[in-house]
Amino acid sequence: MTALLLEDKKGFIRYLIGCFILLSEFLLTNYAIAKIAGVVQSGDLSDLVRYGIFGLLAFVYAAVVFIFSRLLRIGFMRDTTLRIRRRAFENIMTKTTRSFNRKLKNEYISNLVNDINTFEGKYFHALLNLIFGAEIYLASLLILFFLEWDLALIMVVVSFVIFLINRSFQKKTIRMQEDVQRSGERFTVNIANTFSGLEILKLNRIEERFLSGSKRETEQLETRKASVNIFTFWQGRFSNFLGFITTILILYYIISRLEPGYDLTRVMFVISMASSTIWPITEIMPLFNVLKSNGTIIENILRKEEDGERSEEQKPYDFNEKIEVKDLTFSYGDRRIITKGNVVLEKGKKYLLKGASGAGKSTFIQLLSKVYEDYEGEILIDGRDLREISEDSFNQNVSFIYQDVFLFEDTIRNNICLYREYEETEINRAVEGAGLLPLLKKKEKGMDEAVEENGKNLSGGERQRISIARAIIRNPQILFADEVTSSLDEHLGRLVEETILSLDTTVIAISHRFYDGITDKYDAVIEIKNGGLHLKKMEDYLKEVRVLEENL
Template sequence: MKEILLRNKKAFIIYVLASTLFVEDVIVSNIIFSNLVGLVQTKNMGRFYLLIGLMAGQAVLGQVLFVFSRFKRIGFMKDTILYIRNAAFDTIITKSYRSFNRKLRSEYISNLVNDINNFENGFFYSILNIIFLMTTYFAALLILLFMDWRLALMMLALSVAVYWINRLFQKKTVAMQAEVQKSSEHFTVSVSNTFSGLEILKLNRIEDRFLHNTMREVDMVEKKKFRFAVFTYWQRKFSFLIGTIVFILLLVYVLSFMMEGADLARIFFTVTIANSMIWPITEAMPLMNEAESHAKVVERILSKDVEDGTSGTEPFNFCNAIEANSLSFYYGDRMILKDASFKLMKGRKYLIKGASGAGKSTLMNLLPKVAEPSEGVVLVDGTDLCEISEKSFNEKASFVYQDVFLFEDTIRNNIALYKPYTDEEIMEAARGAGLESFISSKANGLDEVIEENGKNISGGERQRISIARAIIRKPDILFADEITSALDETLGRLVEDTMLSLDTTVVAVSHRFYPGVTEKYDHVIEIVNGKVREMTTSEYLSGVES
């Protein structure tokens, strides 16, 4: 967190200085009030009116300083939160496939929204008050050293003792805040999953059961928040008790050593200044613990997995063959794949077949290193895939899925994904994907706007845009997972035929058979009971027919 706050040192210094402006109000107000108390001895009414005027002026000045301080602080807070949100989003989208899939999408949403909002509300409130309180503490210490150095040293020793007593609460505070964060994250996931399946819940009239589960999650979140609030409340009360005890000792000292012949105004000012040493410590320490707990949550969100930085350094050079060597994969105790061995030769087309749940998608995830095999290796021209840079692999591989991600923007940007391809390159990819007539039919051509998620185009056109995305990158290998399952037979035939006409290696999962199209695959990789068998397409089709 220190690195984040100090990334713009000038802005941070301005923030700190702006947070200290309130100290002037505290010191000057104490001086004025102490002199007003001293008037009990002098009974000087002229001085009384002067002090009342000074107090009114200080009240106005205090409000001006508050507005000025707020204005100077708010820019730094805004920039810091924006940086954290951007850094958190960057951390998430740059994760490796394996690392990203360890958490649900709704958990990431909870991190980006709930956790950072809680940080914004709690952290800067704590930091502002910590800076103000500690500045007050050191200002009071300096003043007290000139007034009574023995008392100053005594208060210094007591404040250090209070500091270490409050440090005992820090680990518990951080742990409880982490529990609140995880519970909120789990609640967000639960609600997201419920909304995703709301249609099924309503059709089967079981929404009440899920409502009960959601209310239970809400109850758990609120209980953890309540426990955290109670703990921090009693932490403050405990600090208040310590401060009260120290204040009583302070009064005993003053009454014992300063009463005889002392100026009442000086006595009162000494008490208030000494008091300004102990209360900042008792109030600041709980705030420090809370700030630390919020900072830990953000640090966890921004932390990068170790494997993200060590995913391999070798370039992806696919010249001859990708070889699966004794691949096995277990989901818990359940065996999905066992000793799978086969070769993908460059430029050929491969169809992965198998019954539902046989492991087709698992195999598709193992080949591009989306998932890690339980046993065995994947070799690219003899180089272990684990030694190959993920960035290099992704630059030369393309993926087409059943669910196509389209965003509200032009056809051009949906194909090019904002990369600087020329119109000629985009149109070449569009022709390869069979989109030329679709684009020419639009009044704005490539600049025609596609609505969010492609609501204004057909399913076949959506898939063809995803294929155009793959073509424009000129990949060495293309992975396609059930891309025609949601299309009717005519569109499905056209999309799959388009994919098989590409001049690249294709590895596809498809449960459908299109006469005259499926025969274009060179090989079939069939999965039966966890075992993998590779054969030519003609061998596979002859076996199916027989």
């Protein structure tokens, strides 16, 4: 966290200056109060007027200094928070697919919004008060050594003891704050999932069940927040109690040593400086705990995972002949998905994955596309281990088409090109290959027609065709397609499936639908059954299906 703050050295220096100038108003105000108290001893009304005006000017000075301090500090606070948001977003966007999928998408949203907002609200407030308290402590101790060196030594020992007592609360404070963060992530995920399926919940009249679950999540989150606040409150109260007892002892020590003819102004100023060596210490550890816990959360958000880094030693992707899957074994926890699977996929052929729901079809695609690498056995591309191939290089040569198409609120062109530069001939080839020409003819602005939020102004088939064009324009060596026609009607499904099969690339697709005269154009079927991978020619697979139907 310190390195992050020091990235903007000039801004941080301005911030420190803004913190340090507050010390002048603190000392001036305390001196003014001591002088006014001294007037009580002298009984001189002219002194009362003079020092009363001095005290008033001191308070006006304090107000001006506070405003100036705020102006010096606010720019650095804003820029640092903005830098954290940008870096956190960049960290998410540059993660490998495998690293990104370790957390739910809504957990990232919670980090970007809730956690950084909490940091912004608490961290700099705590940092200001910590620096201010430290400078008050050091300045007061220095003045006290000049006025009463023996009392100063006593205050050093007492303040150190109080510091150690307060430090004992640190670990629990950080642990409780991290629990709140995790609860916030779970709450955001559950609420987002509920909102995503709200229409289904209402149609089936089960919203009350999910409402009660959301209430429980809310209560758990608020309970943890309350626990942190209560613990912090009582930690502060306990620190204040120690400070109060110490102040009483300071008063007793000073009063017991007063001699006839003492200077009340000096006595009041000594008491003020001695107290100022205690109260900052009672606040330092609670403030430090806030800094530590919020700083730890931000460091966790910004931390780059080791296996998420791109390795320069990895090999480039190059697919010219075949993909060999040898003795592939993969499990989700204790559940075995694929056991000793063996299959060979030839370049340029079209493969259809079949199997019962939950058999592992999507998992097999994720294994072939480097999403999961914690498997046993080998996946070789022209003899090279898939795990040794650079993820950047791999992703540049493959494309994905999913059932759920995400479209940006932008033009059709940008949704196809994804903000990259392509030749018009490449764009036209993708548009024609995806069968988008009829759509573009209907649109007044053609390729520059605006797409509404996630394609609300387009039909399901049109959205899917944009997704296909997006895949074609990349000229992939492998196209992965996962249930792309499941939500389309018969007519649109046939058109989309036919478009995919007409592409000059290796296709690995999942589809529960069978379109007579189209689906049989696949070269082969990979059936996943009982954890095994069974490669069959399409005609052989169709014969098996017909025999099974006849027996039924």
